[in-house]
Amino acid sequence: MDGGDPVTGAGHVPVMLDRVRELLGPAVLRVSGRAPVYLDGTLGLGGHAEAMLDAHPGLRLIGLDRDTTALDRSARRLARFGDRVTLEHAVYDELPEILDRLGVPHVDAALFDLGVSSPQLDEAERGFAYAQDAPLDMRMDRTQSLTAAEVVNGYPPAELARILREYGEERFAQRIAAAIARERERAPLDSTSRLADLVRTSIPAATRRTGGNPAKRTFQALRIEVNGELDTWRRALPAALGALPVGGRIVVLAYHSLEDRITKRTLVAQAADTTPPGLPVPLPAHEPRFRLLTRGAEVPSETETTTNPRAGSVRLRAAERLREAT
Known part of the structure; x- marks a missing residue:
């Protein structure tokens, strides 16, 4: 349910938060020898990001948002995490350039909470x-x-x-x-x-x-x-998948059928074996690059949609990288 501090967003309850943490947690915990990197491609009020940073003390956040007002509020909300937080004013299809500039070769966990944010709706x-x-x-x-x-x-x-x-x-x-x-x-x-x-x-x-x-x-x-939401998402999703290492995970929250359709088709294609038909065994180079972590699209609980009506249309999909691209 949206609410809390209107300046920082503190008190705002992010959509499907527990499920997002459950799905992305293993990708963070598998990392050793360096700080795991969490990409929030649609930072908004920073609720998901704050929860991930609290749950994983060594985690580094790279947060993107095209809305400067959202970035200002998130910066205040996440200030207590200090240099663990890097915020960028950017559209999420700019991800490859941003990672290159920051010198970050991979992101271990990625979240995209698509669509319009609560402040954008609430501010007439x-x-x-x-x-x-x-x-x-x-x-x-x-x-x-x-x-x-x-x-x-x-x-x-x-x-x-x-x-x-x-x-x-x-x-x-x-x-x-x-x-x-x-x-x-x-x-x-x-x-x-x-x-x-x-x-x-x-x-x-x-x-x-x-x-x-x-x-x-x-x-x-x-x-x-x-x-330019759909064209941007068509570019951003493959870029985000390409930034994940083996064991890295992505979660997408989509709020209308057009975004969800793009997400589904892209993830299903990456999870498919493309070995030509008729061969006796799968070819290693054609084996799936990803595995789907959800059976179809998951929806929020009835309790969540009752307390937060804006969660009612959300569809969650998630995937994990199995092997590097060849």
Whole structure:
């Protein structure tokens, strides 16, 4: 459940924390002769990172986040761990360059808690939430230029429809895009409430009565477009897997089907034996590089989803490296 200190995030309860620690712990404990390295590719409020640092006194953290506000809060929260903590303002697909610059050849355990963070949702001025009126922003990294307002007011209707259909899985994408195009001719769409109202009136009345707020899928699609989330994740996940040594582990928490699908396909492919069919024995060079640590995607307990509703859509997948790439 989110809460606690609004400045540092202390008191914030991270999603599926016990399971994350259970899965990543063996990768940390197997290391000897050096400090094990834990990568938190989506640091956020630092709750998972704090728990891992507390549980493993010799652990070194490399924490990434594109949100400078999140980094500032995590820095305060994790200050007591001193030089065990290295924080970087970066998107997680920049991982290879960061590790190279830091002189870190491998990370022993890695976590990616994908999607929008609680502070981004809770702070109305960030423009992520359709339930609160705010400027149409949706930038996770407020140092970047592209905003949701620029997408809504500048993209051609056909491109808007594609984004809503592909990233929001919105079946009324064409109708919503056409309504946006008409509305912005009268005046630019610049607020979350105005866009949410427009989406609501653009879809059939019967559809509005089920499935929660009808603007949810549109806001998800715009957020993904503004932040390049799916393309970034397609690059970041292989990079993170490549940074793991034998025995290293990764955990991914995904909150919508698009991210989870990318995760599943990538991990399953790495866990497959690619020996050509018809050969009498598996070829060593084609044996699986990883083993899956979960059977399908794991979901949080009913207790957790009751106390923390934002955990309700999460899907957890994990894997361990078995052999080096050839």
